Structure formats: C-alpha cells, structure tokens
Amino acid sequence: MNIAIMGAMPEEIAPLLEKVGAYKTEEFAGNKYYTATYAGHDLVIAYSKIGKVFSTLTATTMLQHFGAEVLLFSGVAGAINPNLKIGNLIAATKLAQHDLDITAFGHPYGFVPEGKVFVEADANLISKAKEVASQMGLELMEGIIATGDQFVADKARNEWIGKTFGADALEMEGASVACVCDAMNVPFFILRAISDAADMDASFSFDEFLESSAIESANFIIKMVEKLG
Numbered sequence: 001m002n003i004a005i006m007g008a009m010p011e012e013i014a015p016l017l018e019k020v021g022a023y024k025t026e027e028f029a030g031n032k033y034y035t036a037t038y039a040g041h042d043l044v045i046a047y048s049k050i051g052k053v054f055s056t057l058t059a060t061t062m063l064q065h066f067g068a069e070v071l072l073f074s075g076v077a078g079a080i081n082p083n084l085k086i087g088n089l090i091a092a093t094k095l096a097q098h099d100l101d102i103t104a105f106g107h108p109y110g111f112v113p114e115g116k117v118f119v120e121a122d123a124n125l126i127s128k129a130k131e132v133a134s135q136m137g138l139e140l141m142e143g144i145i146a147t148g149d150q151f152v153a154d155k156a157r158n159e160w161i162g163k164t165f166g167a168d169a170l171e172m173e174g175a176s177v178a179c180v181c182d183a184m185n186v187p188f189f190i191l192r193a194i195s196d197a198a199d200m201d202a203s204f205s206f207d208e209f210l211e212s213s214a215i216e217s218a219n220f221i222i223k224m225v226e227k228l229g
C-alpha cells in the first residue's frame, strides 16, 4: 500500500525517519518529502510546517502528487479532557475547526455552507489502532480533536473549545488534513500524544515534552504501518 505519514514539525517525523532506515528526499512546493519502503509498504513522510494552510498543502501533495492511498498523522496536542496527561495518546474519531466562525450569519461555529462541522476519521483505521494499542499494552483514548490556527495557552479558550465542540484535545492541523482526505475519499487517521494542557503553562510544557511525546506518537504509528494489510 502507498501510505502517507505526516507531522507538522520536524520533531514529529524525525523518529519515523529513524525507524524506516534508507529514504529518498524529494522537494515539492516548498517542502521536503521522504520516500521509503517499510514493512512491504511504500511510504511518503513529510512535515508540513505548523497550521491549517501548510498542512492542507502537504496532505494534498501526498495524495495528489505522491499517490498516497491512506494518510496517517503523527504529532502532539494540547489536552482539553483532564483525563489526558502528558504523553497519553488520543486518536481522533472526528475533527472540527474551532477558529472557523461565520456565526454572524446564523451558522454554528466550525461550519461553512457546503461543509460540515465534524469530519469523521476512518473507522477501520481506528479499530486497527485499538488492536495495536492492546498489543503494545498502551491506553489509547478515542475522542474529538479541535483544530485552529492558534497555539492555545489560555484556560478560558481551552474550556470554550471543549464546550463548543465536545473536544478532548486541540492542535493546529488535524481538521484541515481531515478535510483534504474526506474530499478525496482517502481514509485517514489522526494520532496525537499530549504535550501540554493548553493552559497558561502550555508553551513551557510544549517545549519540554514536544520531543518525548512526538516519539510516543511516532512509535505507535510505525506499529500501525506494520499492521496495515
């Protein structure tokens, strides 16, 4: 299978590149794409840079230019659900854009005409992930992830996102990647390991735990690749 694995930051894909061994590098539209074979699959791996616009470009490139048939996202997130602690894993069941706002026209937050508030992740990939989690002896939370072009370091904003979208975690790329895959009918899976609590200490916590949490997520994603038929 031709599998795309993307992150947003170099730290999120470095552990993947270490695991796959030899890879080729190709530049396209201002980003580097790394191709390799692993566990009988063709992989294309890239980090997009932070945010919805760059992640849209990278996801689209992976599907359209590199022909990926499935997309796995590996990275870190801020927790909303207090049960999510640093290093814990969450798989998105569905994703929404928390900063998309045309409520002035009577629409709900996260909605634009002809779009939808939530994009659902692929159920088969989620059930594969559950198998991987039990084999690895890890807990995997399933939940709603909210995405926006904001690093959230504010308890009030965190709580608003949690209340408005029923979200368990927040980050800056998942929902845009989800929109691309949904539009192109490509199954996708968004995994995040918690790096911070999206509160006033978030930037310090993020800096401290980005690397270790990114490794947690990447290790899990590699095991998923090994499981994909």
Ligand code: ADE
Pocket: 076, 077, 078, 150, 151, 152, 153, 170, 171, 172, 195, 196, 197, 198, 199, 202, 206
């Ligand atoms: N990714 C990880 N932590 C985050 C936060 N607090 N806000 C937005 N994206 C994040």
